[in-house]
Amino acid sequence: MKIQTNYFSWQTGLATLALGLGLIIGCGSGDKAADNGATPDATKSAATDTTATKRPAPTSPGVKPSGDTIKIGVIGSLTGDQKPWGEDSIEASKMAVKEFNDAGGLGGKKVELLVGDSASKAEQAKSAAEKLISDGVIGIVGEVASGHTIQIAKSAFPRAIPVVAIGATKTTLTDEGTHVVRVCYTDDLQGPVVAKFAYEALGLRKVGVMTDNKQPYSQGLSKSFSDKFKALGGEIVGESFYESGQTQFSGQITELKAKNPDGVFLSGYFTEVGPIAQQIKQAGLNVKLMGGDGWDSPQLLVSGGDAIIGSFFCNHYNNKEDRPEVKDFLKKWSGTHGGKEPGTTMAALGYDATKLMLDALKRASVAKKDYSSRDIIDALNDTENFPGVSGKITLKGNGGNPPKRALIVEVRSQADGFQVFRKAYEASEVTK
């Protein structure tokens, strides 16, 4: 009799477990569905209405600096998949703050940089932001991933704390409120740039798309790429989906291969793009692969092997550029990193984002003795021609999205320098 009860109890337990797990999965897709639903009109309005009047302004009076130092937070992934980006951006952020303090700080007051770890997870990014806010920061720099930055922005809104995003390109991000601005381009630029390059320079007409449905970044980028590619006269022969963390993509690749594409656009992050590239080649699909700035890590070469060589992606700036800002930055970086150049462009963007935050802080404090974080938000949105490493940044009248240049680079082996610059596009060339 005893065993019989046990038999039933494990069954019930299993059923409960299955339901629980099912619910977790279900919730995940529910969020995505909601996100998908919100994307089309939001993207449209951001594209047509550059002043973005719909960005809500925080109503709280904001936080005032307290204590002996002015606290600023930076959030990045110090663990997990996105560690290469987190490390680079946080290092660069520290560099920028050190420079600012060495130059005298703000009227004798030093800036203290507090670091939060988002551990490559959106929920961790949210708790990191909340921790920083309770520690009294008056501004947050970060993050690299769009999904993480959205969570940070949501946490910062009620206290009117400015957020300067480093590499978050999802177009709808700045709709979170006037407190969010970024130093990078948006997917409204990067997707069309790759589409234009694929259609004109590579001569592709039929392209398949693979989207990482767990990343809002990837969903937005796939859409902006597909829209532009179709507008140019190309055909999107099929779109298939995967989720970060999956390792086997043969099912999706078989379906794409049956549609005979000339090229495949992989809008996800480098962590999955490497294995996908290898499996695409294994499946006998010899086509050009393309992607966005999510590919930007030397790790791509380790996981992608020979299969990824000769592919193209869109990036923010190039270490080989001749501008004084780039040279100056690289000199400072290699000075503290044993002569090495930064591995990813997130170092330059992290540096720009932190410098921009400090610059806005300075401007706010000059304009008003008794300034609060809300005045920094206003100062940020008034930025004009800020000389960044990744190019000039103008936020005034741009709804938090600075018009930037986008570069197409080709993936080469490590010996050839990983990224070889191919073509630059100005924002005005691509957006309608």
Added chain:
Amino acid sequence: MELSTLPQQLINGILLGSIYALIALGYTMVYGVLKLINFAHGEVFMMGAYAALFASWALGYTPNNALTGSNPVNLIVMLLASMTFCGLLGVFIERFAYRPLRTQPRIASLITAIGISLFLQYGGQLFLPSSPAPNIDGKVNPFIGNLEVTLAKGAGTSAAAAADIQSKAAVAQKSYDDWKLSHKGADEFNLPADGQALLNVKHDTDRAVRDLKDRGDSGSLKLSVPRGQFIMLVTTVILMGMLTYLVMFTKQGRAMRAVSHDFDAAALMGVNVNGIVTFTFLVGSALAGAGAMMSATFLSGTKIDTFFGMLPGVKAFVAAVLGGIGNIPGAVLGGLLMGVAETLVVWLGYDNYRDAIAFVVLIIVLLVRPGGLLGSSKVEKV
């Protein structure tokens, strides 16, 4: 959804399912002897992938190495390393985590299993390389290329038309090459107008050549299996054959079946039950290790982190329940069905539900046939 890709998708499903089957065997064997669901099994799988990774590093296949080829001996070394390590890890977990609790209510062991699983997932991050996630170098796999079977040929294009298209492509290629020769140092991506025009013509004719091939391809019915994954399937079948022999025709196997049938009675008949339980963990975990090594090696570039075993572990567990937990052929059948179910979901166009199908299957099995496909649904006797 295209009917023409269905045969290929079934093959993909079987390849995927063979790994689930290997993991599911571990779940089912342990359940068979101990009536314990070993939730740490997925993490044993994960540790197996790391063992294979370290073995490949020891063989010289470190990131950015300069090696050019490999041979099957390397793969065998990695397979043995992974199987040995996982086998010992399984035994270790049983000895120190489950055995002290064996006389306690079964829920205690179950919770301990979940604890070990979390311990390895999160604790592993402290000492295993996980960010950025490493992967086994694809060069370690000497089995490159595909095995292809053509079931039906496509219509294609007439030979004359094909020759015409190809000659046009050759002309376009030549005129572009000539232009490049006379314009040394021209940047292919920023050409002046005349060069760009020639390049555009070349692109057009190249596409026509491609279409020619595609037209031949799209009507044809071809099955292709990457050589490496074919080796994976063969190895899996061999391992399963060995397991069947072990369980059905050896003294150890008979003892294992006796313990599974009635733990106490087997002990009374003089079977060394502790030894058999240890042996079961050894074999089950070694099979997971083999699966881990093969899926991390033959799916080149697959990143290995401490959560590597989570999804495969859960899916294999569902596979074991689907086949009838405690039933060895059932685990294999369940694993293959799970793999096929997953690729069929993709084939139907619902890529997003690839992972969710496992839980749908689990719920249906528990509602409709709780004993599983091959398991007995009768109430156990005392």
